[in-house]
Amino acid sequence: MLWVDKYRPKTLDQVMVHEDIAQNLKKLVTEQDCPHLLFYGPSGSGKKTLIMALLRQIFGSSAEKVKVENRTWKIDAGSRTIDLELTTLSSTNHIELSPSDVGFQDRYVVQEIIKDMAKTRPIDIKGKKGYKVLVLNEVDKLSREAQYSLRRTMEKYSASCRLILCCNSSSKVTEAIRSRCLNVRINAPSEEQIVKVLEFIGKKEGLQLPPGFAVRIAEKSNRSLRRAILSFETCRVQQYPFTSNQAIPPMDWEEYVSEIASDIMREQSPKKLFQVRGKLYELLINCIPSEIVLKRLLYELLKKLDEELKHEVSHWAAYYEHRMRLGQKAIFHLEAFVAKFMSIYKAFLIATFG
Amino acid sequence: MGKRNSVVILSSDDEDDESSLSSNRSYPKPKLLITRTTSREPKKPRFSGSRSRLSKESSNADEITFPCEDFDEFFYGSKVSAVSGRNSIKELWVDKYMPRSLDELTVHKKKVEEVKAWFEERLRDSKENLKNNVIVISGQAGVGKSTTIHVIASHFGATLCEWNAPTPTIWQEHMHNASTGVHYSSKLDEFVNFIEKIRKYGLIPSSFSAESKSPIVLLIDDLPVTHGRVAFERLQNCLLLLARSTQIPTAVLITDYGKADSADHTARYMEELQLSLESAGACKVAFNPITNNSIKKALSRICKQEQCNVTSELIDLIAKASGGDIRHAITSLQLFCVKPDLGLSLPVCNSTRSYSDGNSHEINALISGFSLLFGRDETLSLFHALGKFLHNKRENEATMVSDPDAFFVRDKFARLPMRMDAPEKVLCQAHGQARPIADFLHENVLDFISDEAMEAVWDVASYLSDSDLLLSSFHGVLTRYNEAESVLQSAAASVAVRGVLFGNSHPSPSRWHTIRRPKLWQVEQLLLRNQKETVSQRFIANGGSSFSNLSDVAAEYLPVLKWLGHGGSSGFEADHVHAYKDAWDDSIEKMSLDDEGGQISDDEIEDW
Structure with missing residues (x-):
């Protein structure tokens, strides 16, 4: 088991990073009424960890006995029936799913599953009617229609089920949903917090941490705790005992992006752009999200760039990142950014060196 | 108008009368025409007589053929009176001048010979020693595929059996059938059943038992339309079985649509079907479009027989415009020969009297106006269109006419005039859909930009990014047939194409490029x-x-x-x-x- 999973806090009390939020959640749940919740924050900040711990707090250890199910939902949409296949993760008391997996038919999923859940409402020992919890991942990727239908079902079935929504950016969740939920913002952990966690894991694993080593990992992790723990583990495999100036292996795709960046810096021509396109395809094929590719590429380019160009390049990166979200095929926009960069950089080189 | 209605009803009531039906069916246009002219010119005595007779006889079902014939006679009679010395047209010329013998075929001799030899072998020899009994004939529409088979079959005295495609069931009919308990079977099912039967039992010529001595040739002209992979595979399998095991010489005709149009699934399927049939041992003959000369010859022959003097330039024009489609060429010719009358009758409708004087000058003007009527729309394959866009051919120097209305652009934005039609027109001719066009341009454009011109590369890339933005606006929403969607599509295609044309201000020196698939x-x-x-x-x-x-x-x-x-x-x-x-x-x-x-x-x- 990866350390990320091994040292994931199981209960709200064990949480090391967002203790205050964890305590608040605990208080909320023990008062027997849990509102709908919306967790949002950058990736690797601990949203899912908190949600899992919260479920355990509500339902006890039964929340951990989950089974993966690949269910087909038959949905009657007026004149035709639609078959949707979706993987769900469920225990007796909760179901977790990512509706955005099914693309633009996500609205059916939301309605149908919630309806289905409401039908089989659990009754607890005291004879009191309990409620189920539905965990929806990546709510920000839901289509607008799905979000509207989610709003309706939230109200209709609020007696029998609670929703826990999880997303990276709350700005893509409609106002209507946000106002019906208790919004929980999960910050990215600070570097000190990450260092603290890493030292904790090191102690548990019985590792000798040279001074400054954890700090370096934390710096490299871009304030993502998951990232930090993962690279900590790779370091452990790579070389132990640690040395304080040990290289922290980057992700392979990051290496690849920096290769692309140096390609771009070396030569600016349509031919090079074509080669770069091939490499970008390679990244996209491996499911690396295009936004992350662009972000990383910008990061790598900025490292090598002269001060005076940084502003303009960042501007264009932002411009094309926006278009990428609006557009359909990421490569068009990624490539336009690279072309723009090449054009700027070439003009700059000519102006400087003649 | 009331009269026309009555005629239509009569003929459709009388379905078993083949002659009246066909003569009526094949002339939807003239019929319309005649009702119009007659209703406007009630003075003609012939007409009023016929009308009275019609209404009298409409009650008499047995004599129904008569009014129809009378109608035809009347129609052409009136035409004869309008244009003196013209033979009355009884048939579509395409049918009338359909080749009856091998010599009359306009198809290339070699191809005919090939098909003929194949049939000869099958029909002469006893059936056992030949393995494959299927011939696949492909070619674009109107190159004479069916005609060739018909002629060859009659040449050998063979009976030709055709697969008659059942009429499609429309939705209302289906609903009606469903409520009355009639089972619906898809056309594909029916076809498959038919083929199975043929394969297992051969054709049992019950209806023509008298001439059962003559050999039988099966012609499959009309393959059922298939939607989607599954249906297509069924069709393919069924034809493969046929190709492997049938005992009757069978000709399968496949019409080629524009091959390069990769967006079109039917074309791709048809090609696949051909290949698989070939691999199953079927003999394949591809008919080329008919050459201009052959078409011209055929047309002038018809002209001679019809005694209408059409100038050779005109025949040339028609032949060229037909794009190797002889059926189209003949129909155009016929339409053209009718046209002087059309030209005369139209102004009468408009009640401008000047034309009735036979002002030859104005009639000529009319004819030249009408000559635009024939000719197929010019089509380009997708790749030709892409080639045009990517090569970006422009005039060498600005042949700027100092036009006071033209607005001036800065030198940076000025481009030399293009050496082609407007990009939108080219797109139209290529049936270009925005998405594939954008993808293709994106894939290939970098090859065509000179190595130095980074700025141009960015221009192009940014325009392509714009067009992607336009294309995705409706993504996921099912508005395929929506007006807004189609406007958006064409706008996106236009942006992509014009962006490539404008942006590529420094094209690389022209050389050989292959256009890659995205x-x-x-x-x-x-x-x-x-x-x-x-x-x-x-x-x-x-x-x-x-x-x-x-x-x-x-x-x-x-x-x-x-x-x-x-x-x-x-x-x-x-x-x-x-x-x-x-x-x-x-x-x-x-x-x-x-x-x-x-x-x-x-x-x-x-x-x-």
Whole structure:
């Protein structure tokens, strides 16, 4: 088991990073009424960890006995029936799913599953009617229609089920949903917090941490705790005992992006752009999200760039990142950014060196 | 108008009378015409007489053929009176001058000979010693595929059996049938059943038992339309079985639509079907479009027989415009020969009297106006259109006419005039859909930009990005047939094409380029597959207790897991590329069909 999973806090009390939020959640749940919740924050900040711990707090250890199910939902949409296949993760008391997996038919999923859940409402020992919890991942990727239908079902079935929504950016969740939920913002952990966690894991694993080593990992992790723990583990495999100036292996795709960046810096021509396109395809094929590719590429380019160009390049990166979200095929926009960069950089080189 | 209605009703009531039906059916246009002219000119005595008789006899079902014939007679009679010395036209010329003998065929001699030899072999020999009894004839519409078979069959005195495609069931009819309990069977089912029967039992010529001595040839002209892969595969399998085991000489006719149009699924399927039939041992003959000379010869022969003097330039024009489609050429000719009357009758409708004087000058003007009527719309293959856009041919120097109305643009934005039609027109001719056009341009444009011109590259890239933006606006919403969608589509195509044309201000020196198929399509397929795989992996990654985002899995868990698993990084390319190599090869194989279309050389484009 990866350390990320091994040292994931199981209960709200064990949480090391967002203790205050964890305590608040605990208080909320023990008062027997849990509102709908919306967790949002950058990736690797601990949203899912908190949600899992919260479920355990509500339902006890039964929340951990989950089974993966690949269910087909038959949905009657007026004149035709639609078959949707979706993987769900469920225990007796909760179901977790990512509706955005099914693309633009996500609205059916939301309605149908919630309806289905409401039908089989659990009754607890005291004879009191309990409620189920539905965990929806990546709510920000839901289509607008799905979000509207989610709003309706939230109200209709609020007696029998609670929703826990999880997303990276709350700005893509409609106002209507946000106002019906208790919004929980999960910050990215600070570097000190990450260092603290890493030292904790090191102690548990019985590792000798040279001074400054954890700090370096934390710096490299871009304030993502998951990232930090993962690279900590790779370091452990790579070389132990640690040395304080040990290289922290980057992700392979990051290496690849920096290769692309140096390609771009070396030569600016349509031919090079074509080669770069091939490499970008390679990244996209491996499911690396295009936004992350662009972000990383910008990061790598900025490292090598002269001060005076940084502003303009960042501007264009932002411009094309926006278009990428609006557009359909990421490569068009990624490539336009690279072309723009090449054009700027070439003009700059000519102006400087003649 | 009332009169026309009565005639139509009569003829459709009387379905078993073949002659009146066909004569009526084949003339939808003249019929319309005549009612119009007659209603406007009630003074003609012939007409009023016929009308009274019609109404009298409409009650008498037995004599129904008569009013129809009378009608025809009347119609052409009136025409004769309008144009003196003209033979009355009884038939469509296409049918009338259908070749009756091998010599009359306009198809290339060699091809006819090939088909003939094939049939001769099948019909003469006893059936046992020949394995394959299927011939596949392909060619674009109107090159005489069916005619050739008909002529050859009659040449050998064989009976020709055709698969008569059943009439399609319309929705209302289906609803009605469903309520009365009649079972619906798809046309494909019916076809498959038919083929099965033929294959197992052969044709049992019950209806023509008297002439059962004559050999039988089966002609399948009308393949059922298939939607989607499954239906197509069924059709394919059924035809394959036929090709392997039938005992009757069978001709399968396949009409080629524009081959290069890779967006069109039917064309792709048809090509696949041909290949598979060939591999099953069927003999394949491809008919080429009929040459201009042959068409001209045929047309002038018809002209001579019809005694209408059409200038040779005009025949030339018609032949050229037909694009190798003889049926079209003959119909155009007929239409043209009717036209002087049309020209006369139209102004009468408009009640301008000047034309009745026979002002020859104005009639000539009319004819030249009408000459635009015939001729197929010129079509371009997708690749020709792309070639035009990518090569970006422009005039060498600005032939600027100092036009006071033209607004001046800065030198930076000024471009030399293009040496082609407006891009939108070219797009129209190529039936270009915005998305594939944008993809193709994106894939290929970099080859055509000079190495120095980075600024131009960015211009092009940004325009392509714009067009992608336009294309995605309606993505996911089912508004396929929406007006707004189609406007958006054409706008996006226009932006993409014009962006490429404008942006590429420094084209690379003209040389040989192949137009590649967008790699993006493969990438998308692979991406989809990998996404599915990753979805299944995300439970493993997270210890099975929870979901995690797809992007997290792909970008963080998987690399680490791989790292841990392999104990060391072996580089991104090496690892991943190998895993995808197989998938890649697969998809390339599947796409090899289109690739032949993709290899278009520069000179071909120049030629156009």
